[in-house]
Amino acid sequence: MKYQVTMERGFLRADLLDRETAEETRAFLQAVVLASMNHRCSRVLVHVRLSNPLFTVERHGVLTNLKKIASDPAHRIALLGDTLELGMSHDYVSLLGRQQGINLRSFQTEEKAVEWLKNQLETEDRPRPPDQIPAPPPERHSRDPD
Numbered sequence: 001m002k003y004q005v006t007m008e009r010g011f012l013r014a015d016l017l018d019r020e021t022a023e024e025t026r027a028f029l030q031a032v033v034l035a036s037m038n039h040r041c042s043r044v045l046v047h048v049r050l051s052n053p054l055f056t057v058e059r060h061g062v063l064t065n066l067k068k069i070a071s072d073p074a075h076r077i078a079l080l081g082d083t084l085e086l087g088m089s090h091d092y093v094s095l096l097g098r099q100q101g102i103n104l105r106s107f108q109t110e111e112k113a114v115e116w117l118k119n120q121l122e123t124e125d126r127p128r129p130p131d132q133i134p135a136p137p138p139e140r141h142s143r144d145p146d
Contacts (some may be wrong), residue, residue: 001016001017001018001019001020001021001024001027001028002016002017002018003015003016003017003019003028003031005031005032005035007035007039007041008045010043010117010118011041011043011044011045011076011114011117011118012032012035012036012039012041012043012044012045013044013045013047014028014031014032014035014044014045014046014047015047015049016028016046016047016048016049016051017049017050017051018049018050018051019048019051019052020051020052022056022059022060022061025054025060025061025062026060026061026065029061029062029065029066030065032044032046032065032069033065033068033069036068036069037068042069042070042072042074042075042076043074043075043076043077043117043118044069044075044076044077044078044117045078045080045110045113045114045117046077046078046079046080047080047081047110048079048080048081048082048086048090049081049082050082051081051086053081053083053085053086053088053089054089054092054093055089055092057092057093057096062093063093063096063097063100063102066097066102066104067100067102070097070101070102070103070104075102075103076103076105076116076117077097077102077103077104077105078104078105078106078107078113078114078116078117079093079094079104079105079106079107079113080106080107080108080109080110080113081106087106087108090106091106093106094106
C-alpha cells in the first residue's frame with residue numbers, strides 16, 4: 001500500500017494506491033483524519049486506485065474515521081475510484097455515511113468531485129429565486145357586526 005495526503009487549493013487530497021487489507025484501510029484513514037485536523041480542512045478528496053473494493057465498511061473502520069472529519073459542519077468528503085467495482089463500493093459507503101449525517105459522495109470523475117468540494121453552497125441550501133418563494137396566505141377580513 002502507498003498513500004499520499006496533500007493540501008490542494010481549498011481541499012485535502014488523499015491518494016491511496018494498492019490497498020488490500022482492513023488494517024491498511026484504517027492506517028490510511030487515520031492519516032487522512034490527522035492531516036485534516038493539522039490543516040484545519042474538512043473538505044477531502046479520497047482517490048483510490050488499484051485497490052480492492054470495500055463492502056465490509058464497519059470492519060474497516062471507514063465511517064468511524066470519517067465521522068471525525070464530519071464533526072465540522074462545513075465538511076465534504078468526495079470518494080473517487082478507478083474501477084467500476086470501486087465506484088459501486090464508494091456508492092455503498094456514501095449511502096451508509098449519509099444515513100449517519102456525513103456529507104459524503106461518490107464521483108466518477110475528479111473534475112466533478114473537485115467542483116463539488118469547492119462549491120460553497122449545495123443547490124438545496126441556496127436561497128430560492130423570488131418566483132419560487134411561496135406567497136403569504138391572503139389576509140382574512142372579519143365582518144363588523146352592526
